[in-house]
Structure formats: structure tokens, C-alpha cells
Amino acid sequence: MRDPGEWRGKGRVTRRQFVRTALAVAGAAATPAAVITPGAAARSRAPSGTLTVSLPARIVGLDPLGSQAAEEPVRIVAAHIFDTLVLHDPATRRYLPALAVKWETPRPTSWVFTLRQDARFHDGRAVTSADVKASLERMIASRGPLAPLWTAVEAIETPAPSTVVIRTKTPLGTMLANLSLLAILPADRMNQPGFFDRPIGSGPFKVVSYRPDSELVLEAHAAYWGDPPGVRILRFRDIPEVAARVTALVTGEIDLTYGLPPDQIDTLRAARDIRISGAPSYRYYFIWMNFKRRPFPDKRVRQAMIYALDIDTMVKTLLPGIAQTMRAPLPSTVFGYAPQRPYGYDPAKARQLLAAAGLASGFETSLIWNPGSGPQDREIAQAVFSYWNAVGIRVRDEQSERAQWLSRLLKLEWDMDFQTNGVLTGDADFVLRRLYTTQANRMGYSNPKLDRILEQAAEAIDQNVRRVLYADACALLWEDAVGIYPFELVQTYAFRSRVRGFAPTASFPVFTRVTV
Amino acid sequence: MIAYLGRRLLYTSFALWGALTIIFVAVRIVPGDPALLMVGPTGTQQDVAALRHRLGLDRPAWEQYARYLLATARLDFGESLRLEEPALDAVLQRFPATAQLALSATVLAVAVSFPLGILAAVRQRSLLDHVVSVVSLLGQSVPNFWLGIMLILVFARDLRWFPSAGIGGLSHLVLPSATLAVLLIGVLTRLVRSGLLDVIHEDYIRSAYAKGLPPRPVLVRHALRNALIPIVTIVGLQLGQLLAGAVIVETVFAWPGVGRLLVDAISNRDYPVVQVAVLLITSVFVLVNLVVDLSYAYLDPRIRYV
Numbered sequence: 001m002r003d004p005g006e007w008r009g010k011g012r013v014t015r016r017q018f019v020r021t022a023l024a025v026a027g028a029a030a031t032p033a034a035v036i037t038p039g040a041a042a043r044s045r046a047p048s049g050t051l052t053v054s055l056p057a058r059i060v061g062l063d064p065l066g067s068q069a070a071e072e073p074v075r076i077v078a079a080h081i082f083d084t085l086v087l088h089d090p091a092t093r094r095y096l097p098a099l100a101v102k103w104e105t106p107r108p109t110s111w112v113f114t115l116r117q118d119a120r121f122h123d124g125r126a127v128t129s130a131d132v133k134a135s136l137e138r139m140i141a142s143r144g145p146l147a148p149l150w151t152a153v154e155a156i157e158t159p160a161p162s163t164v165v166i167r168t169k170t171p172l173g174t175m176l177a178n179l180s181l182l183a184i185l186p187a188d189r190m191n192q193p194g195f196f197d198r199p200i201g202s203g204p205f206k207v208v209s210y211r212p213d214s215e216l217v218l219e220a221h222a223a224y225w226g227d228p229p230g231v232r233i234l235r236f237r238d239i240p241e242v243a244a245r246v247t248a249l250v251t252g253e254i255d256l257t258y259g260l261p262p263d264q265i266d267t268l269r270a271a272r273d274i275r276i277s278g279a280p281s282y283r284y285y286f287i288w289m290n291f292k293r294r295p296f297p298d299k300r301v302r303q304a305m306i307y308a309l310d311i312d313t314m315v316k317t318l319l320p321g322i323a324q325t326m327r328a329p330l331p332s333t334v335f336g337y338a339p340q341r342p343y344g345y346d347p348a349k350a351r352q353l354l355a356a357a358g359l360a361s362g363f364e365t366s367l368i369w370n371p372g373s374g375p376q377d378r379e380i381a382q383a384v385f386s387y388w389n390a391v392g393i394r395v396r397d398e399q400s401e402r403a404q405w406l407s408r409l410l411k412l413e414w415d416m417d418f419q420t421n422g423v424l425t426g427d428a429d430f431v432l433r434r435l436y437t438t439q440a441n442r443m444g445y446s447n448p449k450l451d452r453i454l455e456q457a458a459e460a461i462d463q464n465v466r467r468v469l470y471a472d473a474c475a476l477l478w479e480d481a482v483g484i485y486p487f488e489l490v491q492t493y494a495f496r497s498r499v500r501g502f503a504p505t506a507s508f509p510v511f512t513r514v515t516v
Numbered sequence: 517m518i519a520y521l522g523r524r525l526l527y528t529s530f531a532l533w534g535a536l537t538i539i540f541v542a543v544r545i546v547p548g549d550p551a552l553l554m555v556g557p558t559g560t561q562q563d564v565a566a567l568r569h570r571l572g573l574d575r576p577a578w579e580q581y582a583r584y585l586l587a588t589a590r591l592d593f594g595e596s597l598r599l600e601e602p603a604l605d606a607v608l609q610r611f612p613a614t615a616q617l618a619l620s621a622t623v624l625a626v627a628v629s630f631p632l633g634i635l636a637a638v639r640q641r642s643l644l645d646h647v648v649s650v651v652s653l654l655g656q657s658v659p660n661f662w663l664g665i666m667l668i669l670v671f672a673r674d675l676r677w678f679p680s681a682g683i684g685g686l687s688h689l690v691l692p693s694a695t696l697a698v699l700l701i702g703v704l705t706r707l708v709r710s711g712l713l714d715v716i717h718e719d720y721i722r723s724a725y726a727k728g729l730p731p732r733p734v735l736v737r738h739a740l741r742n743a744l745i746p747i748v749t750i751v752g753l754q755l756g757q758l759l760a761g762a763v764i765v766e767t768v769f770a771w772p773g774v775g776r777l778l779v780d781a782i783s784n785r786d787y788p789v790v791q792v793a794v795l796l797i798t799s800v801f802v803l804v805n806l807v808v809d810l811s812y813a814y815l816d817p818r819i820r821y822v
Contacts, residue, residue: 066600068598214770244768244769
């Protein structure tokens with residue numbers, strides 16, 4: 001709590017200093033209790049105060065079911081304005097009731113959800129099964145990035161206002177994971193023009209005003225079915241430039257932000273009234289090698305490229321505090337993660353493998369990537385180029401802007417690809433089945449055994465069965481060196497000391513339990 | 517005069533049509549598919565194809581162009597591919613912020629550069645003159661994103677005189693306008709100085725002094741007024757630079773204007789928004805220069821429009 005510099009060289013402690021310290025210590029002892037059980041504190045008091053947050057990317061819109069549904073800022077504000085049927089708890093990896101109080105699967109292809117009776121939209125109307133049906137249908141029809149999660153859905157039935165039945169063509173093991181991303185909107189209003197300028201949901205906050213590219217102001221919803229939020233006003237201010245955002249935090253214009261480079265985090269750590277807190281996230285870096293381009297079909301070459309990289313050193317020097325070494329093709333926070341034996345840094349072995357593959361004098365290749373899409377990505381790219389160069393692999397840097405990178409990526413017109421990815425649902429299926437099957441054909445890898453494992457895992461309703469299957473999948477991908485998985489990202493938040501009760505999770509930040 | 521205006525309007529519509537066509541072609545020639553960007557890396561080829569069809573992007577280019585021209589004539593600029601609102605609304609909503617920024621930057625630039633330029637011209641080759649020359653050169657060379665960040669660090673973080681970012685009251689406007697004005701100050705100061713130097717040695721100025729007029733009316737009513745034509749022309753043309761600079765200033769200061777929207781729209785290949793934004797900027801530019809041209813008649817009575 002106290003800056004060590006305070007004590008050094010002071011020698012005698014005055015009575016004033018002693019009393020202040022004693023109070024601070026007492027306060028510090030009391031605070032953990034308040035932080036650990038924020039629910040209890042929040043339940044007993046009405047929402048009060050204003051929390052101002054600045055997200056690292058701008059909020060492009062307030063539609064959680066459309067083409068921007070996967071963008072993090074949209075999902076963050078949607079989590080405060082709208083409800084979902086179930087809530088994903090990243091800490092325990094379980095699904096908690098939200099709008100749905102209970103659910104059952106009478107048959108593997110049929111899910112029955114019972115809705116709560118006391119959920120109200122911000123205009124007072126009750127939330128019913130018709131709203132759930134309309135929301136899911138809108139999501140499916142949007143053809144946005146989350147629509148493919150629902151291809152197995154056959155029909156949505158609403159036998160009663162508080163009962164929803166979702167029938168699927170094949171069993172859908174990720175039903176709950178997918179539902180945690182489905183915001184429920186009022187059926188009769190969501191298609192009205194201008195609805196998303198000030199949308200209505202049933203979540204803990206309602207929209208007061210929205211000025212695109214500038215500010216979104218939310219206010220606590222009085223008739224919310226759950227615990228009232230800790231703050232009365234929640235403001236999201238859009239400040240894209242890092243220097244301006246950090247300055248706003250230091251001057252107190254905003255209370256919380258994240259997505260800061262390590263050097264800014266260090267500077268803020270030293271500030272007296274700013275706290276730093278982080279948690280491993282669902283995001284990670286990876287490098288793919290194109291199986292359709294020589295010499296990558298040769299497993300020895302792929303493994304050599306991994307042995308050539310000193311991942312631990314890169315984490316320590318380039319990404320201190322914002323990343324950890326990855327031990328599987330998935331981040332450790334994700335359901336389905338199974339740690340593998342690390343390859344380790346072994347340039348001699350890399351050279352050996354290359355020689356065995358007939359490439360003793362190395363080879364030339366190229367890397368496509370989109371700068372600015374991940375923290376320290378330019379620094380990481382430079383580092384990996386030199387590591388590979390040291391074992392004779394000369395890599396051409398083909399960085400480009402997002403549209404062109406994406407276009408080449410999907411046409412498989414590349415040798416190697418470097419990018420970040422996020423596991424939106426916290427579930428392995430979101431990444432593994434969509435990217436690594438023969439049908440997905442994202443890097444030319446085809447392994448029928450993996451295809452079968454992933455299909456089974458997608459259709460298994462029993463989560464234990466799924467966990468075992470994903471462990472196999474992780475091992476397969478890791479041993480086959482399908483990609484290089486160096487870093488999983490730790491999301492680090494910087495906030496002012498007046499912010500209480502904020503707990504970073506693997507998923508995106510939520511501010512409902514925060515008090516000021 | 518009416519005939520002149522009529523001809524100018526005709527030329528203007530050609531200019532607008534040219535801008536429309538150029539931007540239509542440019543934004544589509546650049547590689548990158550808006551449907552692909554919207555679906556993202558985790559989508560399938562079918563998703564992308566379906567979205568392309570829904571957005572009308574799979575029709576042949578000439579058909580898209582014809583539809584586009586016809587719609588524009590009806591003032592229907594289509595819906596933003598990404599924002600799911602009419603492209604015109606998205607742009608118009610942000611236009612006042614950019615206009616506010618550009619106007620205050622211009623006012624600030626004029627308020628600073630005219631006195632400086634006049635002083636430099638009047639005290640030609642003095643120390644003040646040299647200082648002003650250096651200052652105006654700096655103004656033209658300083659990169660505005662660097663200047664913006666420096667101003668934030670000094671005036672917002674260290675001195676706490678102004679807010680660091682965002683739109684709001686007058687205090688929010690100061691730093692962004694100052695950053696944007698710097699380039700214009702650099703250009704205008706030199707222009708005012710040289711424009712004045714051109715006329716200051718003319719006979720009629722000497723006569724005015726000889727008549728017994730004090731310096732201020734001589735300089736302002738006689739000298740400056742005659743030097744204004746090239747100055748006003750350049751200010752009108754500099755509007756383009758100003759709007760380009762606004763893109764960067766808007767990003768640094770989190771100013772919700774058209775510049776930021778345009779950059780995002782280009783990155784995301786949001787064709788309708790790019791087209792409308794460019795059309796709007798072109799229209800403003802053309803309109804301002806029309807006003808500048810008409811002002812010549814006021815500034816120089818010898819000029820008449822036929």
C-alpha cells in the first residue's frame with residue numbers, strides 16, 4: 001500500500017505519520033473483505049457515483065446481434081445493457097443462471113429453458129420467450145461473425161411465455177457457451193428504425209445517451225432483477241490515442257482503462273493513486289505455417305521453427321506483465337485446455353532438424369501480419385525474425401493493413417501468418433473446430449483423426465467427455481506442430497484508487513460490481 | 517453575376533461527379549473485401565459470399581456504378597456496411613464536430629498570423645522579422661500528431677489547464693484547434709508578410725502616409741485590403757490541408773468528427789461511408805472556394821463578374 005520510498009531516509013516517525021499509517025493499515029485490512037464480498041456490500045446500498053471507463057477500441061455501435069457482434073467494445077457495453085440466458089463465469093468455467101433460471105436436455109437435440117418471471121426491460125415490459133426467439137433468429141439471420149455458432153439450430157419454440165425450447169439438428173455441446181453471447185432484445189422493438197441509437201435491454205444499466213465516437217452514458221436500471229449495480233452512472237469515453245488516454249487517467253478524467261503498452265504500465269505503477277491489476281485472458285498470439293507451401297509440409301521444419309524461438313526470454317523482455325508463455329494451442333483460461341510438454345529453446349536442435357529435412361543451409365520464406373492488432377507486435381516480429389535468421393531461416397516481412405492481410409489470409413496466399421486471436425466463448429470449440437478441421441482449411445492442415453475428435457466434442461453434451469476429447473486435440477496439434485503458440489496475453493487494467501470491487505477475469509471486463 | 521453563378525454551379529457539379537467517380541473506383545480497386553472484414557477471420561467462405569450478396573457487392577462493377585450514380589442523384593447514399601445506419605446520417609452526425617474544429621482553427625490562425633505577418637512586414641529585416649520567419653517555418657514542419665501529444669502532456673497532464681481529450685465545452689476545443697491551426701499559422705504568416713511587402717512600397721501607400729493618416733488605417737484599410745486577394749485564395753485552398761490535418765487531430769484528441777470516421781471506413785472498406793464523406797468534404801471545399809472567388813469582387817472593385 002505505501003510506497004517504499006516513503007520510509008527510506010525518514011528515520012524518525014512523527015505521531016501524525018504513525019496515526020496515518022495505522023489508519024491506512026486498518027483500512028487496507030478492511031478493504032479485502034469489501035472486495036471479496038462486493039455482492040453483499042452492493043446489495044445493501046443503492047447505486048451511487050459515476051464510473052468513467054475508456055476502452056482501447058471505439059464502440060462502433062450498440063447492436064449486439066449484428067455484424068459487429070464479435071467486437072470487444074460492443075460485447076462489453078452489451079453485457080451491461082442487455083441480459084443473456086446464462087452467464088459464463090471464467091473463474092469456475094461454469095454457466096450461471098441469468099435470464100434462464102433452469103435448463104434441461106430431455107433429448108440430446110432438445111434444450112428446454114425456463115425463464116425468470118421478474119426480468120423487465122428498461123421500459124417496464126416483461127421479458128418473455130418471444131423475445132428470446134426473436135433475438136436468436138435475428139442473430140442467425142444477421143450472417144455476422146457469431147451466426148456460424150448456430151448452424152445446428154433447427155427450430156425455436158415458445159410453448160409458454162417463460163419457456164423456450166431450442167431444437168438442434170445434431171447435438172450441440174456448446175449450447176450454453178453460445179447462449180452466453182446471445183443478448184436478449186425486445187422482440188417488438190428491435191427492428192424499428194433508430195432502435196440502436198438508444199437500445200432497450202433488460203440488463204443492469206439502461207442507455208441515457210450515446211454520441212458515436214465520443215461517449216456512451218448508462219444509468220443503473222432501477223427494476224433490474226439481480227443485484228443493483230454499484231455505480232449509478234457508467235460512462236464509456238472513447239479516447240483511442242494511448243497518450244491521451246493515459247493522461248486522462250492520470251488527471252482523473254477517466255477512472256479505468258486497459259490495453260496499455262508495458263512501459264506505460266510501469267509508469268502508472270509508480271503513481272500513488274493508480275492501481276494496476278491483471279488476469280490471464282482468452283487472447284493469445286500464434287504463428288501459422290501454410291501446409292500448402294514448401295517446406296512446411298515437413299514436420300521437422302515446423303518443429304525446427306519452434307525450437308529456434310526463445311519464448312521465455314521474449315516474454316520477460318518484450319511482454320513483462322502482459323503475457324505468459326503458452327503451453328498448449330489454447331490459452332490456459334479456456335475450457336478444453338490441456339498443458340503440453342514445452343518444446344523449449346534449442347537452436348542446435350533446430351539446425352539438426354533442418355539438416356535432416358535437407359535444408360542444412362536454411363531457406364527463405366515470408367510472414368504476413370497486420371501491425372497494431374496486438375500489444376508489442378512489432379517488437380515480437382523483429383525478435384522472431386532474428387531468432388529464425390540465427391538458424392538460417394530468412395523471413396521476408398510482409399506486413400500490411402488489415403483488409404489486405406485478411407484477404408490474403410483467407411485465400412491461403414501466404415507462407416506464414418502472425419496474429420492474435422481471442423476465444424470469445426471461453427470454450428475450445430470456438431477456435432479448434434472453426435480453424436483446424438479439414439473443411440475449415442485455414443492453413444491447409446488436414447487430419448481426419450482430429451476432425452473426428454472435434455466433431456465428437458462439439459456434439460457431446462457431457463462436459464467431461466468434451467474435456468477429454470479436447471485434451472487429445474491439444475496434444476495432436478501441439479505434437480504435430482501445426483502452429484507456433486508462443487504467448488497467451490494477460491489483460492492488465494489501470495484504474496484510480498477510488499474504484500473498488502473491480503476484478504479482472506479472463507473474459508472482457510464487467511463493471512456491474514464496481515463501486516466508487 | 518447570375519450567369520457567372522450559373523456557370524460556376526455547372527463546373528461544380530462536374531467537379532462533384534468527378535470526385536464521386538474517382539472515389540468509387542479508388543476504394544474498390546484497392547484490395548480488400550468489406551464482407552470479409554465484417555465476417556472476420558473465423559468465418560467461412562459461404563458466410564462471406566452470403567454477405568456479399570446481401571450487400572450487393574457481387575453485381576458487376578458498371579451496374580454498381582450506375583446504381584450508385586442514380587441513388588446519389590436522389591440523395592440516397594446507401595447504408596453503411598458496418599454501422600447498419602444510413603451512411604449520410606453517420607457522416608452528418610459527425611460533421612458539426614469537424615466543422616467546429618476547422619472553423620476555430622481557422623479563426624485562431626487568422627488571429628495569430630495577421631498581426632505577426634503585419635509586424636514582420638512593417639519591421640522588415642529586424643530581429644522580430646527573423647523570429648517570425650523561423651516560427652512560421654516551424655509551424656509548417658512540425659508533425660501535428662507529435663505536437664498534439666506534446667500539448668496533451670504539457671497542458672493537460674502537467675499543468676492541468678485543459679482536458680486531455682474529447683469534445684465538450686470551450687476548454688476542450690483549445691488544444692485540438694491549436695494543434696490544427698499551427699500549420700495554417702505557418703503558411704498564413706509568411707503569406708501576410710510577403711503580401712504586405714508587395715504593396716507597402718507602392719505609391720498610394722506613400723500618398724496615404726503623406727496625407728497624414730496614422731499607420732493603422734494605412735496598413736489595414738489600404739495595404740492589407742489590397743494584399744488580401746492572394747491571402748484569401750490560399751486560405752480557401754488550405755482548407756483541404758486543414759481537413760487532412762483534422763483526421764490526425766481528431767484521432768489524437770478523441771474528437772468525434774468526420775476525419776476519424778473516414779479513416780475507419782477506409783480501413784473497413786465501408787464503401788458507402790467513404791463515398792459520402794468524400795463527397796461532403798469535396799462539396800465543402802468547392803463551396804468555400806466559390807465563396808472565396810466571389811469575395812474578390814468585394815475586395816477589388818475592379819473585378820466584376822459577367
